Amino acid sequence: MGRTEVVSRALSGDIRAVSRLISLIEDCVPGFEGLYSEIYPFTGKAHVIGITGPPGSGKSTLVDKMAAVCRERGKTVGIVAVDPTSPFTGGALLGDRLRMQRHALDDGVFIRSMGTRGQLGGISRATSGAVDVLDAAGYDYVIIETVGVGQSEVEIASIADTVVLVQVPGLGDDIQVIKAGVMEIGDLFAVNKKDRPGVERVVAEIRIALELSSVASRGGGGTSRIAGSAGHHGVSALGAAGSEREETVDEEAARPCWHPPILQTLAETGEGVGELFDACDEHMRYLAGTGELDDRRYRRARSETMQIASGRIWRGLTDDRGAFAAAEELAWKVARREIDPYSAGNELYEMIVK
Amino acid sequence: MGRTEVVSRALSGDIRAVSRLISLIEDCVPGFEGLYSEIYPFTGKAHVIGITGPPGSGKSTLVDKMAAVCRERGKTVGIVAVDPTSPFTGGALLGDRLRMQRHALDDGVFIRSMGTRGQLGGISRATSGAVDVLDAAGYDYVIIETVGVGQSEVEIASIADTVVLVQVPGLGDDIQVIKAGVMEIGDLFAVNKKDRPGVERVVAEIRIALELSSVASRGGGGTSRIAGSAGHHGVSALGAAGSEREETVDEEAARPCWHPPILQTLAETGEGVGELFDACDEHMRYLAGTGELDDRRYRRARSETMQIASGRIWRGLTDDRGAFAAAEELAWKVARREIDPYSAGNELYEMIVK
Numbered sequence: 283m284g285r286t287e288v289v290s291r292a293l294s295g296d297i298r299a300v301s302r303l304i305s306l307i308e309d310c311v312p313g314f315e316g317l318y319s320e321i322y323p324f325t326g327k328a329h330v331i332g333i334t335g336p337p338g339s340g341k342s343t344l345v346d347k348m349a350a351v352c353r354e355r356g357k358t359v360g361i362v363a364v365d366p367t368s369p370f371t372g373g374a375l376l377g378d379r380l381r382m383q384r385h386a387l388d389d390g391v392f393i394r395s396m397g398t399r400g401q402l403g404g405i406s407r408a409t410s411g412a413v414d415v416l417d418a419a420g421y422d423y424v425i426i427e428t429v430g431v432g433q434s435e436v437e438i439a440s441i442a443d444t445v446v447l448v449q450v451p452g453l454g455d456d457i458q459v460i461k462a463g464v465m466e467i468g469d470l471f472a473v474n475k476k477d478r479p480g481v482e483r484v485v486a487e488i489r490i491a492l493e494l495s496s497v498a499s500r501g502g503g504g505t506s507r508i509a510g511s512a513g514h515h516g517v518s519a520l521g522a523a524g525s526e527r528e529e530t531v532d533e534e535a536a537r538p539c540w541h542p543p544i545l546q547t548l549a550e551t552g553e554g555v556g557e558l559f560d561a562c563d564e565h566m567r568y569l570a571g572t573g574e575l576d577d578r579r580y581r582r583a584r585s586e587t588m589q590i591a592s593g594r595i596w597r598g599l600t601d602d603r604g605a606f607a608a609a610e611e612l613a614w615k616v617a618r619r620e621i622d623p624y625s626a627g628n629e630l631y632e633m634i635v636k
Numbered sequence: 637m638g639r640t641e642v643v644s645r646a647l648s649g650d651i652r653a654v655s656r657l658i659s660l661i662e663d664c665v666p667g668f669e670g671l672y673s674e675i676y677p678f679t680g681k682a683h684v685i686g687i688t689g690p691p692g693s694g695k696s697t698l699v700d701k702m703a704a705v706c707r708e709r710g711k712t713v714g715i716v717a718v719d720p721t722s723p724f725t726g727g728a729l730l731g732d733r734l735r736m737q738r739h740a741l742d743d744g745v746f747i748r749s750m751g752t753r754g755q756l757g758g759i760s761r762a763t764s765g766a767v768d769v770l771d772a773a774g775y776d777y778v779i780i781e782t783v784g785v786g787q788s789e790v791e792i793a794s795i796a797d798t799v800v801l802v803q804v805p806g807l808g809d810d811i812q813v814i815k816a817g818v819m820e821i822g823d824l825f826a827v828n829k830k831d832r833p834g835v836e837r838v839v840a841e842i843r844i845a846l847e848l849s850s851v852a853s854r855g856g857g858g859t860s861r862i863a864g865s866a867g868h869h870g871v872s873a874l875g876a877a878g879s880e881r882e883e884t885v886d887e888e889a890a891r892p893c894w895h896p897p898i899l900q901t902l903a904e905t906g907e908g909v910g911e912l913f914d915a916c917d918e919h920m921r922y923l924a925g926t927g928e929l930d931d932r933r934y935r936r937a938r939s940e941t942m943q944i945a946s947g948r949i950w951r952g953l954t955d956d957r958g959a960f961a962a963a964e965e966l967a968w969k970v971a972r973r974e975i976d977p978y979s980a981g982n983e984l985y986e987m988i989v990k
Contacts, residue, residue: 315978322976410977576971583977584967588954590981591963591988595949600942609945613938617930622676623764623937624669627944634945 289320292419297389300360300419304394307411318411324418326579328360329566332426332439334467335448340474343549344448345427349391350552351559352423358390360416364409364428364438365395392416406437407593410586413441439467440582443575444565446470446558449488451480465491468542470561476546476554488544540568598634608633643674646773651743654714654773658748661765672765678772680933682714683920686780686793688821689802694828697903698802699781703745704906705913706777712744714770718763718782718792719749746770760791761947764940767795793821794936797929798919800824800912803842805834819845822896824915830900830908842898894922952988962987 288306291299303321307314333348335341345361352359394416396408409426416424428438439445447468473484543561547554569575600606612626621629642660645653657675661668687702689695699715706713748770750762763780770778782792793799801822827838897915901908923929954960966980975983 315976315982318978319976323973326973580967580971583970583980584963586977587967587970587980587984588963590978591984592950594982594985595988596946609938609942613934613941616937616941617934619677619680622669622673623940624672624944626937626941628669628948630941630945631948634949 285320286317289317292321292415293324295389295420297392300392300415301394304412304415307415308396308408318414321415321418325414326417328413328417328421328424329444329562330413330417330424330426330442331562332428332442332445333448334428334439334445335450335472335474337429339448339450340549341427341429341448344472344474344547344555344558345425347549347552347555348425348559351556353388353390355559357422358420359423359425360392360413360419360421361394361425361427362409362412362416363393363395364405364426392419392421406441407586407589409438410441436467440585443569443578444469444562446472446562448472448474449484450475451478451484469540469565470542470558471544472547472554472558473544474547474549476548481546485544485546492542538568538572540565602634605630605634639674640671643671646675646769647678649743649774651746654746654769655748658766658769661769662750662762672768675769675772679768680771682767682771682775682778683798683916684767684771684778684780684796685916686782686796686799687802688782688793688799689804689826689828691783693802693804694903695781695783695802698826698828698901698909698912699779701903701906701909702779702913705910707742707744709913711776712774713777713779714746714767714773714775715748715779715781716763716766716770717747717749718759718780746773746775760795761940761943763792764795790821794939797923797932798823798916800826800916802826802828803838804829805832805838823894823919824896824912825898826901826908826912827898828901828903830902835900839898839900846896892922892926894919956988959984959988 285293288299288303292303303317306317331348333341333345342363345363349359349361394412396405396412413424413426426438426442445467447465447470449471450473471488473481473488475481545554545558545561547558549555566575569578598605609630612621612630615621616623616626639647642653642657646657657671660671685702687695687699696717699717703713703715748766750759750766767778767780780792780796799821801819801824803825804827825842827835827842829835899908899912899915901912903909920929923932952959963984966975966984969975970977970980
């Protein structure tokens with residue numbers, strides 16, 4: 283079977299083809315699944331690093347400096363900047379253009395920003411596609427940068443091999459320094475803006491939170507981090523409820539454990555960024571050495587497979603004229619309080635399944 | 637059929653029963669659907685107001701003052717405080733307890749906080765349940781307070797009759813004052829902390845953004861707001877893609893239009909809060925007078941019905957041992973790059989549907 287030209291060019295590292303291929307997959311143009319199947323066999327080589335943290339923690343600057351470190355070491359890097367709160371995409375953001383300019387003459391750095399573009403729930407699929415294109419195109423590292431605002435960061439973290447949680451001193455009460463539930467997804471912690479007062483307190487808080495979560499999960503410091511991280515890679519907006527079984531716990535109990543390091547950085551000057559990068563590499567060696575890398579990537583694959591199947595079921599429901607008409611009729615009854623939403627939903631379900 | 641005791645007591649306004657019923661529905665305890673069907677016929681009377689805005693905009697204080705205004709006017713109010721970024725729930729938050737104390741001796745104010753509790757995607761269902769319980773229990777107003785961080789605010793806004801977007805001067809660059817895509821969900825704008833410098837600029841920015849969105853959608857000031865608001869009430873995490881048809885546009889074109897007012901408030905002192913409340917009442921009169929209220933509630937019902945049906949389909953997929961085993965096998969192939977995720981997802985879909 284002949285390869286599509288845009289795919290051939292993207293695989294050879296042609297930046298414009300890479301960019302175009304990401305757009306085609308992001309927009310789910312007719313035939314995008316075929317393009318995806320062409321690039322997919324070439325994926326799995328890049329180290330995918332997810333960077334997340336609250337607004338104002340300096341993630342963008344940190345990622346820029348990480349890219350610079352990458353280049354100093356002779357490696358290439360693709361950056362996917364995801365803002366789940368923004369409908370803009372495709373490099374339309376001003377900040378993004380400024381960043382582009384800084385690396386404009388360097389083919390070893392590719393930057394792409396993604397917004398929601400109104401597709402609620404679709405951002406993790408689009409991000410996954412962009413990551414796979416960059417991976418297939420031969421970038422050594424792919425960095426996913428996302429603002430830490432709840433569900434989306436957890437979803438996006440599930441795509442990464444290594445998750446860096448960025449914290450920063452002095453963000454005030456309203457933005458919690460460490461949100462429980464998000465803590466567990468961190469493989470590394472970077473306390474940025476380390477010249478600010480309060481940096482030691484943030485480090486201490488992270489340390490305490492790590493110890494607490496270590497004690498809380500399965501009663502021991504040894505295997506708990508692994509068990510904890512085993513959980514997050516199966517999480518998805520749809521699959522969180524039932525898809526994560528306990529099968530991975532026992533086999534992993536005998537492995538060496540990963541203690542998430544806490545690093546201090548000053549992204550503006552680049553201080554500590556080399557060490558952060560070293561720690562990411564160290565984490566990858568740990569993943570590869572213990573077999574955890576295969577497990578993570580398997581869980582990502584399972585989550586995506588189930589999401590895609592579920593998406594097709596949902597599309598079948600909304601595209602099917604008959605099902606949609608039935609949903610409309612039931613909804614009017616619900617709106618008139620003749621039946622409740624659960625009875626209506628169950629009735630619709632019974633109708634579809636038969 | 638006899639009514640369950642907790643339902644009877646909640647319907648008579650017993651605060652402990654209301655609280656218990658919300659928990660039972662939130663936790664999806666066995667039989668919760670039956671409880672839901674008992675209370676549902678008594679819903680639809682409350683005016684449901686959604687309040688959303690960025691962290692630090694003073695939403696909680698504003699909502700507290702709105703509750704006070706409510707009580708001065710002899711009305712009762714239920715408050716559902718939703719934090720999609722927090723796993724805490726059920727009044728466990730310190731801030732929430734403090735708020736509870738302030739209204740502790742007043743049966744006319746009920747406050748409840750909801751977190752994600754690890755149920756990604758489940759928060760809008762849980763919020764919807766709490767709103768319906770409070771509505772059935774006879775509260776005149778139900779206020780949903782949620783932090784504005786992307787998808788969740790849009791989902792939660794879809795439950796409300798009236799959506800108030802809270803903005804505030806001087807939040808800095810990283811937190812955008814008005815995010816496109818969220819703009820459209822606002823029926824009213826409250827610029828809080830109006831004693832701060834920059835308040836006029838925020839008001840002007842909102843005005844310009846409103847004019848732009850008015851011009852952008854369907855080329856005219858007249859019907860665009862209605863068309864815009866018609867869209868958001870059908871939005872859900874799952875249903876955004878295909879469920880919103882164009883059927884409501886034509887019939888609404890002839891209606892009088894709603895121009896979202898921009899109010900200035902100082903929640904700390906209560907300044908402007910009475911006017912904000914008046915504007916909410918005015919919006920409800922508009923909704924009721926034009927028939928838009930029925931349309932919004934119909935769209936909420938349709939979205940919920942389809943979500944519930946879809947949830948059952950998904951549960952069927954994850955609970956079915958055979959389907960889960962097939963998903964696992966396919967996922968290993970994906971992880972080994974033998975097939976791509978879309979081929980695997982489609983194969984799983986075909987298997988389930990047959």
